[in-house]
Amino acid sequence: MTKNLGNAERSAPKEPARSSALSRLAPALFPLVVVALGYLVGWQFFGF
Secondary structure: OOOOOOOOOOOOOOOOOOOOHHHHHHHHHHHHHHHHHHHHHHHHHHOO
16 A cells, blocks of 8 residues: 555645535425425325
């Protein structure tokens, strides 16, 4: 194996990328979307 000399270029940026509003809200909205889809499927097939 080769030695790690510590002078390689970093592939990740030094400052974190800014997350968009959608990416911050997506985890909170995901359960609501699942419930809404479940309700629509239940209403369509089972007549809830």
